[in-house]
Amino acid sequence: MSREKPPSVPYRAPRLPGADALRAQFDSILESGIWNRGPIVSRFEREFAARAGVGDAVLCSSATASLTLLLRADAPEGAIVMPALQFPPVFAALRDSGHEAIFADVDPRFWTARSPSLSRAVETAGVSMKFVSGFLGAPSFGETASCPGGEEWGREHAKPVWFDSCHAFGSSLDGRPSGSFGRAEVFSLTPSKLVIAGEGGVVTTDDQALAEELRALRDYGKRADGTFDPRGASARASEWTAGLALASLSLLGDEIDRRNRVIAVYREELAGTVGIEFQASDDRLMANGQECAIRVDAQACGTNRDRLRSALRAGGVESIPTYLKCLPERRAAFPVACALEAELLHLPLGIDVDERVAQRIARSIAEQVAGETPASPPS
Amino acid sequence: MSREKPPSVPYRAPRLPGADALRAQFDSILESGIWNRGPIVSRFEREFAARAGVGDAVLCSSATASLTLLLRADAPEGAIVMPALQFPPVFAALRDSGHEAIFADVDPRFWTARSPSLSRAVETAGVSMKFVSGFLGAPSFGETASCPGGEEWGREHAKPVWFDSCHAFGSSLDGRPSGSFGRAEVFSLTPSKLVIAGEGGVVTTDDQALAEELRALRDYGKRADGTFDPRGASARASEWTAGLALASLSLLGDEIDRRNRVIAVYREELAGTVGIEFQASDDRLMANGQECAIRVDAQACGTNRDRLRSALRAGGVESIPTYLKCLPERRAAFPVACALEAELLHLPLGIDVDERVAQRIARSIAEQVAGETPASPPS
Missing domain, CATH: 3.40.640.10 (Type I PLP-dependent aspartate aminotransferase-like (Major domain))
Incomplete structure (x- = not known):
């Protein structure tokens, strides 16, 4: 085995x-x-x-x-x-x-x-x-x-x-x-x-x-x-x-700060990457940084969530497909939930992920996405 | 209060x-x-x-x-x-x-x-x-x-x-x-x-x-x-x-031994007390001593479970009426379960109960039971 x-x-x-x-x-x-x-x-x-x-x-x-x-x-x-x-x-x-x-x-x-x-x-x-x-x-x-x-x-x-x-x-x-x-x-x-x-x-x-x-x-x-x-x-x-x-x-405050610093790097580094979206936020919000999920739009990215995940894994980086599911039986009536179930990837936020590591991961994502853009047809 | x-x-x-x-x-x-x-x-x-x-x-x-x-x-x-x-x-x-x-x-x-x-x-x-x-x-x-x-x-x-x-x-x-x-x-x-x-x-x-x-x-x-x-x-x-x-x-063996020694004292001391019954046992059994419950037959004892409990409590000894209940809705069809619900008293078996304490408790029970025997009518 x-x-x-x-x-x-x-x-x-x-x-x-x-x-x-x-x-x-x-x-x-x-x-x-x-x-x-x-x-x-x-x-x-x-x-x-x-x-x-x-x-x-x-x-x-x-x-x-x-x-x-x-x-x-x-x-x-x-x-x-x-x-x-x-x-x-x-x-x-x-x-x-x-x-x-x-x-x-x-x-x-x-x-x-x-x-x-x-x-x-x-x-x-x-x-x-x-x-x-x-x-x-x-x-x-x-x-x-x-x-x-x-x-x-x-x-x-x-x-x-x-x-x-x-x-x-x-x-x-x-x-x-x-x-x-x-x-x-x-x-x-x-x-x-x-x-x-x-x-x-x-x-x-x-x-x-x-x-x-x-x-x-x-x-x-x-x-x-x-x-x-x-x-x-x-x-x-x-x-x-x-x-x-x-x-x-008693550690909550420090942990929120750390996660938010890491998430800020993910968001900043991937802000211009076409096909990668973050959850919309609200100016009035102080988020706790529990998760950092990205939505991978397969058409715009030229790769999909699962392929992106495998590529990250090959570089030693673990990410997970969202564990939230589109629950209704008639799934077709819930197109957004279904799409998100297939497209959301949770990025690492563990205690050993600092801003430098997040930057490296974000750049690797940006490269994967750019690298998989369909080549222009041979002229 | x-x-x-x-x-x-x-x-x-x-x-x-x-x-x-x-x-x-x-x-x-x-x-x-x-x-x-x-x-x-x-x-x-x-x-x-x-x-x-x-x-x-x-x-x-x-x-x-x-x-x-x-x-x-x-x-x-x-x-x-x-x-x-x-x-x-x-x-x-x-x-x-x-x-x-x-x-x-x-x-x-x-x-x-x-x-x-x-x-x-x-x-x-x-x-x-x-x-x-x-x-x-x-x-x-x-x-x-x-x-x-x-x-x-x-x-x-x-x-x-x-x-x-x-x-x-x-x-x-x-x-x-x-x-x-x-x-x-x-x-x-x-x-x-x-x-x-x-x-x-x-x-x-x-x-x-x-x-x-x-x-x-x-x-x-x-x-x-x-x-x-x-x-x-x-x-x-x-x-x-x-x-x-x-x-x-890892403490189970010692605790079983201690409890069984205490229960043996309760059983021995109360063996001859009319109206106090213990759970029937089996010679092939090695019991763990989890509980020591007695059944208080009110008629034979001249006192009932709850009065006996109060008397023990007055002497600083905590015992509890059984927490098992006769569950069926038609309780009358289950006379034994109903009787036991009303008559069972769990005796102390905590870590600070040794044979000497058990003997004192058992004797106090025997006294209560004997003491409450209805007096003979005045001659």
């Missing part, structure tokens, strides 16, 4: 807290002897909520579990409007909370569903607005702190709005932090994110009653009277998970 | 690995820089499987998540026969895997459902055997390594059998360890158990294909071709969780 050589520039390499910072967290757990349902989970929840600019955060075992419990607790019966370009497990959360999906195609520049497309999606699905439960936005790729117009759409139609913001923690829009949009937002703590704990998920909300309900639901749905809410699940995270996340949270 | 004084003998206090043992685990994670989907999870799975005497173990985020995925992967469509006395979240796992329940009342001596009651339960439910998916046994309280006759019943009716063995890890029957019964067994790693990791669950099985399927399902149901199995969930546990569990696993 032949094995590929590991890349010299891996796509992902998280910023990990140092041994001393971790030991400080661990020592307090060793001292308390409490491994779950303890003070470190509460402390992490307070600090995470403060960073999100809301009153409450609820730590769970995963983002998908967080979303499932949130929708069980807060989403009225009915169909939930959501972008057609999604991380597929989101769909499992909808099903496990007993909801149908109404997909809205994404905006070709912002790569997420925006306000005008939401009402259109409901209309196309032939669903009466009274059977619509709400809108689950997804500020994907971290180039937005929210989904433009999402909250306004909710207000206009008197529907609740939530955000799957796994890509957005640390971003802000006009100074308003990710985590404070809609009724509630969901985050992930897996190592591909900026704040990490190995595994874990978080719900942020300003609704204290909702937060308390979620704390009960993650704990089997245990009620004070000894009975169990059937919507409950076993979805707690341990004191250790909370300690890891706290150590990581 | 007045607060109760903490008990001098808490009901639970886990045996925790020492700081050095934990540091050894943590150092290997710090060195690898891998926080999830890494080598420590695999190492824990190998060691746990070896202790269970099977080929495979699959680490998940919780026992309930483990059970949900197991039933999604392995249980044919239909109704699952299970004991009426249950930890209620088990029911959520059935629902989330799309199964109905057929409840069997439990045996008045062994406190779990045994072979003869299973077929009777199916008959009473009016369900044809061909719509029965299988049997989910529960060797509750750790006084059994399996459910007597459960596997035989499965063979007789050609139905798969699984065990919710959260109470049983480390027990064995005729040398056959808990974890090796039925198609698969499910365990928990919460601090109330003997092997702990803060949070977590494990499936043990000898079916390698099933184990691989569960590893894919806990990881969103990701398939090699980039698509997602809709039965998947986000139910991984981190490298840190695996490291904690490994450190705890």
Whole structure:
């Protein structure tokens, strides 16, 4: 069996807290002897909520579990409007909370569903607005702190709005932090994110009653009277998970700065490259640098996403085709989501990627694209 | 607000690995820089499987998540026969895997459902055997390594059998360890158990294909071709969780010995106390000492479970009414499960309970029971 050589520039390499910072967290757990349902989970929840600019955060075992419990607790019966370009497990959360999906195609520049497309999606699905439960936005790729117009759409139609913001923690829009949009937002703590704990998920909300309900639901749905809410699940995270996340949270500012410096190089170097597009951004946005995806327009580039990826790989640089998928069954009705699924490439942003490395990668992309331009016909 | 004084003998206090043992685990994670989907999870799975005497173990985020995925992967469509006395979240796992329940009342001596009651339960439910998916046994309280006759019943009716063995890890029957019964067994790693990791669950099985399927399902149901199995969930546990569990696993033998010595004192001291009963045991059994529950017969004792509990509490001793519930809606049809729900009291087995403490507690129970005997009518 032949094995590929590991890349010299891996796509992902998280910023990990140092041994001393971790030991400080661990020592307090060793001292308390409490491994779950303890003070470190509460402390992490307070600090995470403060960073999100809301009153409450609820730590769970995963983002998908967080979303499932949130929708069980807060989403009225009915169909939930959501972008057609999604991380597929989101769909499992909808099903496990007993909801149908109404997909809205994404905006070709912002790569997420925006306000005008939401009402259109409901209309196309032939669903009466009274059977619509709400809108689950997804500020994907971290180039937005929210989904433009999402909250306004909710207000206009008197529907609740939530955000799957796994890509957005640390971003802000006009100074308003990710985590404070809609009724509630969901985050992930897996190592591909900026704040990490190995595994874990978080719900942020300003609704204290909702937060308390979620704390009960993650704990089997245990009620004070000894009975169990059937919507409950076993979805707690341990004191250790909370300690890891706290150590990581303190590194967030530095990591955002580093990623944004790297992304600035990618954007600058590839600004003039025909056929390579970046996610549209907003002047009011402070992005967290979670992802740096480029759209490879095969016709304009003379090469496609997958060939470009292979070429980079040959030079030791790992990039990945987007893991977001066009989820609807009738894919043809969602041309932008389908196109993006085939054309988006995530560039490396790991801890060992600095501005110099980013420049080298960007130039190699520009060369590939130029190099593959169809030759002029022989004269 | 007045607060109760903490008990001098808490009901639970886990045996925790020492700081050095934990540091050894943590150092290997710090060195690898891998926080999830890494080598420590695999190492824990190998060691746990070896202790269970099977080929495979699959680490998940919780026992309930483990059970949900197991039933999604392995249980044919239909109704699952299970004991009426249950930890209620088990029911959520059935629902989330799309199964109905057929409840069997439990045996008045062994406190779990045994072979003869299973077929009777199916008959009473009016369900044809061909719509029965299988049997989910529960060797509750750790006084059994399996459910007597459960596997035989499965063979007789050609139905798969699984065990919710959260109470049983480390027990064995005729040398056959808990974890090796039925198609698969499910365990928990919460601090109330003997092997702990803060949070977590494990499936043990000898079916390698099933184990691989569960590893894919806990990881969103990701398939090699980039698509997602809709039965998947986000139910991984981190490298840190695996490291904690490994450190705890090495203490299992000592902890089983300590608990069994304490339980022997409880049993011996209360052997002659009228109205106090212990779970029936089997000579072939090596129990793990997970729980020590007594059944308080109110009529014979002159006091009931809850009054006995309060009396112990007044003496600084914490005990808890059983957290297992008689789950069926038509409770009257399950008289034994209902009675046990009202009469079982779990005695303290925490790390600071030694034989001397157990003797004191047992004698205090005996006194309460004797002291509350209805006085003879005045002559």
